[in-house]
Amino acid sequence: MSARHLGLTWDHPRGYEALFAAAREIAPPGLLRWEKQPLEGFESHPIGELAARYDLLVLDHPHVGEAAALDCLLPLDAVFGPEEMAAWSRQTIGNAMRSYLWQGRQLALPLDVATQVSAAGADFRGDPPDDWDAVLRLSESVPVVLTVAGPHALMSFFSLVLSFGAEPGVDDFVADRKVAEEALSILRRLYARTPAFTRSLNPIGMLEVMAAGSAVAYVPLIYGYVNYASGAPGRQPVRFCEAPRGPSGRRGSVLGGTGIALTRRAQPDAPLLDHLRWLMSPEAQTRFIPGHAGQPSAREAWRNAEVNAAAGRFYLGTIETNEAAW
Numbered sequence: 001m002s003a004r005h006l007g008l009t010w011d012h013p014r015g016y017e018a019l020f021a022a023a024r025e026i027a028p029p030g031l032l033r034w035e036k037q038p039l040e041g042f043e044s045h046p047i048g049e050l051a052a053r054y055d056l057l058v059l060d061h062p063h064v065g066e067a068a069a070l071d072c073l074l075p076l077d078a079v080f081g082p083e084e085m086a087a088w089s090r091q092t093i094g095n096a097m098r099s100y101l102w103q104g105r106q107l108a109l110p111l112d113v114a115t116q117v118s119a120a121g122a123d124f125r126g127d128p129p130d131d132w133d134a135v136l137r138l139s140e141s142v143p144v145v146l147t148v149a150g151p152h153a154l155m156s157f158f159s160l161v162l163s164f165g166a167e168p169g170v171d172d173f174v175a176d177r178k179v180a181e182e183a184l185s186i187l188r189r190l191y192a193r194t195p196a197f198t199r200s201l202n203p204i205g206m207l208e209v210m211a212a213g214s215a216v217a218y219v220p221l222i223y224g225y226v227n228y229a230s231g232a233p234g235r236q237p238v239r240f241c242e243a244p245r246g247p248s249g250r251r252g253s254v255l256g257g258t259g260i261a262l263t264r265r266a267q268p269d270a271p272l273l274d275h276l277r278w279l280m281s282p283e284a285q286t287r288f289i290p291g292h293a294g295q296p297s298a299r300e301a302w303r304n305a306e307v308n309a310a311a312g313r314f315y316l317g318t319i320e321t322n323e324a325a326w
Contacts, residue, residue: 003033005272007056010042012204014112014227015058015258018294022284027275032056039202043150048072055266058258059108061099067261068102074262075105079273088280091298094323100259108259109280110297112289115325116159116221116253117243117318119207119228122236123214131245132163132186135220142217145194146187149202155254156221157183162253162326163246190220211235220244223256224322226295229312240314243321255325257297 003023009015016036023032035054037045047063051072059067067073077085085106089097096110120128124142129135138144146156158168160183166176174180198206198216207228210216212235221243228238243251260276262268278284285298290307301307302315302322 003030004269005032005055005266006053007032007034007058008050008054009034009036009058010258011036011038012225012227013293014225014295015042018284018289018292019058019279021292022275022279022288026278026288028271031271031275039204040150051263052265055263055268057261057263058111059261060256060258061108064100064102064107067107068105072264073107074264074266074268075107076109076262077106079262079268080277084277091280091282091285091300093297093299093302093319094325095255096257096259096297099255099257100261108261109276111258111260111279112295113255113257113297113302113322114223114225114295115243115255115257115318115322116155117224117321118241119210119219119222119224120239120241121210121214121217122238124217124239128218128239128241129220129244130242132160132220135218135244136186136189138218139190139193143193143195143215144190144218144220145198145206145216146190147201147203147206147219147222148191148194149200149205152203152223153187157187158254158326159221159243159252160186160246163244163248163250164252165246165248165250167326207238210238221253224295224314224318226290226311226314227293229314230310237312239312240318242318251321251324253321253325257295 009019019034047067048070092110093113096113100108118128129138161174164179166179168174203223211228224240231237243253245251285296286301286304289296302319308316
């Protein structure tokens with residue numbers, strides 16, 4: 001039976017299991033069908049092409065400017081009331097809701113929150129470093145690795161700049177040249193010690209390596225995936241911690257996560273809008289999504305004791321960085 005609405009998400013369990021299960025178990029029969037694409041497509045596939053083929057898109061907030069220029073997404077403040085939008089903004093971790101706001105229009109709802117945090121392998125002993133000086137000292141004795149594939153070298157550079165108390169600019173890329181040079185110096189020193197086989201790995205690939213053994217002891221900046229925080233057959237748990245502090249005392253990090261958007265080709269009916277409301281509800285965010293390999297956006301879920309117990313304390317271990325992510 002064909003569905004009335006077609007959605008596209010990404011092909012990691014965090015990206016699709018909860019959405020597939022909710023379409024099957026929660027949505028009215030025949031309402032919604034999801035398809036999935038690889039992480040690299042999620043990061044870089046032209047948003048206009050996808051919006052022409054799907055009614056719903058799970059996307060990352062850097063696509064929002066392009067989507068607005070193409071006018072290919074339906075502003076959600078046109079279909080949801082201001083009270084609902086304000087409530088979702090209040091419940092969401094950090095800047096996640098605001099990251100999908102462009103020129104006064106809300107173009108997606110924050111389904112999932114992630115940012116660059118640090119990760120330690122199962123064989124790592126002691127406390128992970130709390131600042132970048134300690135990261136550099138640690139790299140002299142154990143395998144400390146950077147994630148640099150695709151956009152991740154740039155994201156790590158931005159995160160370091162933020163930890164120095166500066167922010168990436170608009171006209172000046174990075175307004176403070178001295179800070180930019182110091183951030184690049186740290187990245188160069190760590191990159192020189194990064195094993196060649198890891199340089200092509202995206203965060204998922206890097207976490208797979210960390211979960212498999214001791215080849216990578218510590219990654220100072222990597223997008224957090226709750227799926228790796230608890231063990232599984234043949235896989236050791238990865239310990240996720242706050243991002244390192246810089247000289248400013250800030251834990252610099254660049255927000256990731258995903259939002260759910262309606263495209264201009266969609267004809268959202270009441271059942272579809274109700275399903276999106278349900279995905280943002282406390283019930284979905286604190287129970288259903290964490291129970292189906294997902295990573296919720298609601299602060300209530302991140303602070304929930306049961307959610308953290310099942311997730312190796314992933315959420316409480318990184319909440320400070322997520323709340324402050326740029």
